[in-house]
Amino acid sequence: MPLRDVFLPRTLDDLWDTLEQRPESMVYAGGTDLFVRLRSGSIAPPSLVCLERLNEIKGVRDEGEFLFIGAATTHGFLLAHPLTVEHFPILAKALAVLASPPVRHMGTIGGNIVNASPAGDTLPPLYVLDAEIEISSRREVRRMPLADFIFGPGEVLLGKGEILTGVRVKKLTNENVHHYEKVGLRKGQACAVASLAALLRLSPSGVVEEARLAWGSVGPTVVTLTEVEHALTGEVLSHDTLKGLIPLVRDNVSPIDDVRASAEYRRIVAGQLLLRLQQYRWGGP
Amino acid sequence: MRHPAGHKDSRTSKRSPDRYDRPLSIGTRVPRIDAYAKVTGREKFAADYYGDDLVWAGVKRAGVPHARIEGIDLKRCREAPGVICALTHEHVAGTNRQGVIRKDQPVLADDKVRHCGDAIALVLAEDKESLERALSMVSMDLEPMPGVFDPEEALEENAPLVHEDHPGGNALLKGELQKGIGQAAAAECEVLLEGCFETSYQEHAYLETECGWAQQDEEGKLAIVCSTQTPFRDRMEVAEALGLDPVSVRIIAPYPGGAFGGKDGVTVQTLLGLAALHSGGRPVKMWWGREESFVAGTKRHPASMRYRLGAKWDGALHFLEAKLFFDTGPYDHLGGVVLTLALEHASGPYRIPNVKLEGYAVYTNNPVGGAFRGFGVPQVTGAVEQMMDMLAHRLSIDPVELRMKNALRRGDRSGVGKTLVSSTGLMECLDVVSKHPFWTDRDEWKSAAGPFKRRGVGMSAVMQASGYGPVVPDYANAKVELTQEGKIRVYCGVVDMGQGNASTNLQIAGSILAQTLEEMELVLPDTDRTLPSGSASASRCSYTFGNALIGAAETLKRRILQRAADLLMAQSADQLALVPGRVRCLGTGRELSLERMARLMDETERVAVHHFRAPVALDKLAVADDLRLHGMPHTLFSYGAHVTRVEVDELTGYVEVKDYLAVSDCGTVINPQIYEQQIHGGVAQGLGYVLMEDFRVTEGAVGTPNFATYLIPTAPDIQDIESIAVEIHEHTGPFGLKGVGEIATNGPLPAVSNAVADACGVRFDRFPLTPERVLMGMRTAEHGKESREYQLQTER
Numbered sequence A: 001m002p003l004r005d006v007f008l009p010r011t012l013d014d015l016w017d018t019l020e021q022r023p024e025s026m027v028y029a030g031g032t033d034l035f036v037r038l039r040s041g042s043i044a045p046p047s048l049v050c051l052e053r054l055n056e057i058k059g060v061r062d063e064g065e066f067l068f069i070g071a072a073t074t075h076g077f078l079l080a081h082p083l084t085v086e087h088f089p090i091l092a093k094a095l096a097v098l099a100s101p102p103v104r105h106m107g108t109i110g111g112n113i114v115n116a117s118p119a120g121d122t123l124p125p126l127y128v129l130d131a132e133i134e135i136s137s138r139r140e141v142r143r144m145p146l147a148d149f150i151f152g153p154g155e156v157l158l159g160k161g162e163i164l165t166g167v168r169v170k171k172l173t174n175e176n177v178h179h180y181e182k183v184g185l186r187k188g189q190a191c192a193v194a195s196l197a198a199l200l201r202l203s204p205s206g207v208v209e210e211a212r213l214a215w216g217s218v219g220p221t222v223v224t225l226t227e228v229e230h231a232l233t234g235e236v237l238s239h240d241t242l243k244g245l246i247p248l249v250r251d252n253v254s255p256i257d258d259v260r261a262s263a264e265y266r267r268i269v270a271g272q273l274l275l276r277l278q279q280y281r282w283g284g285p
Numbered sequence B: 001m002r003h004p005a006g007h008k009d010s011r012t013s014k015r016s017p018d019r020y021d022r023p024l025s026i027g028t029r030v031p032r033i034d035a036y037a038k039v040t041g042r043e044k045f046a047a048d049y050y051g052d053d054l055v056w057a058g059v060k061r062a063g064v065p066h067a068r069i070e071g072i073d074l075k076r077c078r079e080a081p082g083v084i085c086a087l088t089h090e091h092v093a094g095t096n097r098q099g100v101i102r103k104d105q106p107v108l109a110d111d112k113v114r115h116c117g118d119a120i121a122l123v124l125a126e127d128k129e130s131l132e133r134a135l136s137m138v139s140m141d142l143e144p145m146p147g148v149f150d151p152e153e154a155l156e157e158n159a160p161l162v163h164e165d166h167p168g169g170n171a172l173l174k175g176e177l178q179k180g181i182g183q184a185a186a187a188e189c190e191v192l193l194e195g196c197f198e199t200s201y202q203e204h205a206y207l208e209t210e211c212g213w214a215q216q217d218e219e220g221k222l223a224i225v226c227s228t229q230t231p232f233r234d235r236m237e238v239a240e241a242l243g244l245d246p247v248s249v250r251i252i253a254p255y256p257g258g259a260f261g262g263k264d265g266v267t268v269q270t271l272l273g274l275a276a277l278h279s280g281g282r283p284v285k286m287w288w289g290r291e292e293s294f295v296a297g298t299k300r301h302p303a304s305m306r307y308r309l310g311a312k313w314d315g316a317l318h319f320l321e322a323k324l325f326f327d328t329g330p331y332d333h334l335g336g337v338v339l340t341l342a343l344e345h346a347s348g349p350y351r352i353p354n355v356k357l358e359g360y361a362v363y364t365n366n367p368v369g370g371a372f373r374g375f376g377v378p379q380v381t382g383a384v385e386q387m388m389d390m391l392a393h394r395l396s397i398d399p400v401e402l403r404m405k406n407a408l409r410r411g412d413r414s415g416v417g418k419t420l421v422s423s424t425g426l427m428e429c430l431d432v433v434s435k436h437p438f439w440t441d442r443d444e445w446k447s448a449a450g451p452f453k454r455r456g457v458g459m460s461a462v463m464q465a466s467g468y469g470p471v472v473p474d475y476a477n478a479k480v481e482l483t484q485e486g487k488i489r490v491y492c493g494v495v496d497m498g499q500g501n502a503s504t505n506l507q508i509a510g511s512i513l514a515q516t517l518e519e520m521e522l523v524l525p526d527t528d529r530t531l532p533s534g535s536a537s538a539s540r541c542s543y544t545f546g547n548a549l550i551g552a553a554e555t556l557k558r559r560i561l562q563r564a565a566d567l568l569m570a571q572s573a574d575q576l577a578l579v580p581g582r583v584r585c586l587g588t589g590r591e592l593s594l595e596r597m598a599r600l601m602d603e604t605e606r607v608a609v610h611h612f613r614a615p616v617a618l619d620k621l622a623v624a625d626d627l628r629l630h631g632m633p634h635t636l637f638s639y640g641a642h643v644t645r646v647e648v649d650e651l652t653g654y655v656e657v658k659d660y661l662a663v664s665d666c667g668t669v670i671n672p673q674i675y676e677q678q679i680h681g682g683v684a685q686g687l688g689y690v691l692m693e694d695f696r697v698t699e700g701a702v703g704t705p706n707f708a709t710y711l712i713p714t715a716p717d718i719q720d721i722e723s724i725a726v727e728i729h730e731h732t733g734p735f736g737l738k739g740v741g742e743i744a745t746n747g748p749l750p751a752v753s754n755a756v757a758d759a760c761g762v763r764f765d766r767f768p769l770t771p772e773r774v775l776m777g778m779r780t781a782e783h784g785k786e787s788r789e790y791q792l793q794t795e796r
């Protein structure tokens, strides 16, 4: 890799200056995605701007009804944070299986979002949580639903001079099932070949009162299927109910074949992962 | 000649802050001498050699699997900034051929390209970046030729030839063998099963990719520091390929950062040597990147294996037939030897009166097959041990019992008819397994599976030969010195690539000379300082070198005691004893320090050397000369029995290995920690092989070019592995030991496959057992359809 300038702004104002002076540079936070691409030669920016020292976009802020997570917050920090564990167990479950301790120590939630891989582990939970993202430039701050921000693999609505500054998530009140399962080809450092995030409100008798579901790695972006959510709502969380929904899932995901798994396998697994939810009927696994 | 930059002896005194100050002894957990320096980053590996005025050397690779070389244009490359020179085969003064048995691999390709990783041009540049740029400017005129990528197709009449000059065509080696009445015994079997198995490539994936450093001095001596298992063989190979006198080549071998067989033979050495001859005396460094290592390095041979196994109703094995195809890629490397060892182990560790074996090591335009821990044995063990489980199932006999019934004992004849004269502890291993809770409580454990989980328990029996076989001398020359400072210095002739044999050497010499680690020093292999000793391979290192070392250490001990007896006016050397740092007269208590002794001894007396050559099979077997040359038969074997408990997820097909037990007969244990590490490492590599290591090659091109796509197990993927040693003294082994380096790699593929079959009732014939393969297999089975993924059992 050729040597290049790396800027380490400490305030957002410094950052805006740098981005104006070096419009061709690329930003990064943990670099755990970016450096892989740099090394392979698929990108070759003349200079880099690191967001790691921007305290303004790091950490978790309690905003009462919402929680604001700075874009440059590392997965490791988030996983250990009491507010994540208390309010968003589903996110904590995904973080716990994301990469490995050293990569979680460097990688950030902002990087995971902007990288916009269909296999990004924080994405299915953030989709079911209806996360809103915050984008800033020197001139303005924009907000939009995460699902609108990502429009393809690696494709996001980010303009020149803009960065992602954070994610805002509404604290949960009634959901009592927080499920995340990742299917990888090994336990550590595994890229998901399929994943399922499920957020349910279950009545004491096991009837689904509300359901949010999102699949990773089975389409160009995270897949949500309102038909399945609707079909599940009002039903008892039983094997039969779930099994009945498998075809609907199978027919509505659009996975690809790659070196890790075939599209057919992903399609089958995407459906079957639903069956795992039945264990919550009697209080969880 | 002066020492290359920074090459120092490892001195134990700077070894570690917590001193281990007991006299060394056999059977104790002496801390590994290399551990502290390695974990603190102080150990200097070949990859750590730089030095002033360094030149970087790199190779332009073909990128196509089979082509005629019409031209190589280096003009632009040579004019690129920072380029020192660019070389082709025309600059190679020697044979330009490398290899162990058949020397068929060019240093730099001359007439044609035989695989994507072939080296076409060698470029020297001022720095890495200039090198990268210059390499991209090498222009090659390659006329594509039709390639062969499937070993069985390669054997067909009109298949394109990889080596037009090879008399056997694409069959590098064909091996055939019959025992008893061979195939005619099929008709006498009361049950006869068939099975086909295909195993994949396995990449060594060492931390330290192939690398080295070289420099030619004013007198013309060429020193090469490299990550290698074979310094003494490298010296000859480099000299021959480059047209040099071997005496003018020096190979220095620091600890490799992993090797596993992938550095058994020349990797960077000759290229580096050639570069150093053209660098104007400047030091040169070459270090393959990971992707380059994947493309150009050797791999475990993919194998396609067809088996028939027959028995009587009582479970007595009667007949085994195996047909093996090993894809050796474009070069022999060690492909013929690997096939021969596979044939020797193809019948498993069993008494089988009638055997018919046929095997082919086949040239293709795929990546180079080569040595890898187990050396052909993991493939065939994977096959035969699944056949045994299928037979047990068919006969409703407990799998351990079936193996016990047929297990080889000392005095029996192996699958190729070799009478087993060395210690043979398979029964003892099986006995431990049969009483272990993993085995005895298996039904209970299985029935406790959670929702969507299926549990299974599987086992395998393994054997592994050590040494080179009847023809190639398996020798070592040990050298031990009492230094002027009164320390004991051991000159290791065999590389320690991480197995810990350097530490074992100190333990052996130290225990004979009754010294603590503090008094011991180590010199790692160096063709100018240590004595020729064969390769670090074939589970032979501690066996062969250890035997030589005992001789050298005892000679030195005798000399010290005799001289001390004269000085202390003792009647004889028997009245004296060595103690740490000193010699003591037992009667009088008078002592002399070793430092004093060293000064009172002549230089020639302070150095003791000893040669050892491993015993070979004396049997007169009807084995073709070719197979004998390639190593058949061996005479010393280690044994083992493995059990594993697995859980298969019904929704995803993911196989989780919950528990693993390896019981091994590798003779007496010198250091329980090192022994355990060999078992653990072997099992871990075997688990990667059976579960996830799926090196893909399409039309000769690597489809899994890096660690993002080629997966090896991470720490959470490997459960605790229990290792139990059945210590049976091997009378020819140093202190009774046998090789432990490879044996454990053979167990996981069949044990896990058998456990998976036990869990889900499906027998797989292709590996690794990825979640997809397992899930699809289970679905097919449920739908009752026949498929090539399962249902291998056919009854006669």
Ligand SMILES: Cc1cc2nc3c(=O)[nH]c(=O)nc-3n(C[C@H](O)[C@H](O)[C@H](O)COP(=O)(O)OP(=O)(O)OC[C@H]3O[C@@H](n4cnc5c(N)ncnc54)[C@H](O)[C@@H]3O)c2cc1C
Pocket (backbone or CB within 6 Å): A026, A027, A028, A029, A030, A031, A032, A033, A034, A035, A036, A051, A071, A072, A097, A098, A099, A100, A103, A106, A107, A108, A109, A110, A111, A112, A113, A114, A115, A119, A120, A121, A122, A158, A162, A163, A164, A165, A189, A190, A191, A192
């Ligand atoms: C060995 C390994 C294993 C991995 N395993 C997993 C895994 O299991 N699951 C998983 O989801 N991911 C995994 N990853 C991918 C990666 O670690 C995550 O996606 C991580 O969250 C990326 O964060 P980062 O800060 O390192 O991103 P960076 O590499 O710094 O950036 C990624 C991209 O986002 C952009 N970017 C980053 N921050 C911002 C911002 N604030 N505003 C605008 N643009 C920004 C960068 O320009 C770049 O394009 C793995 C990576 C490695 C190397």
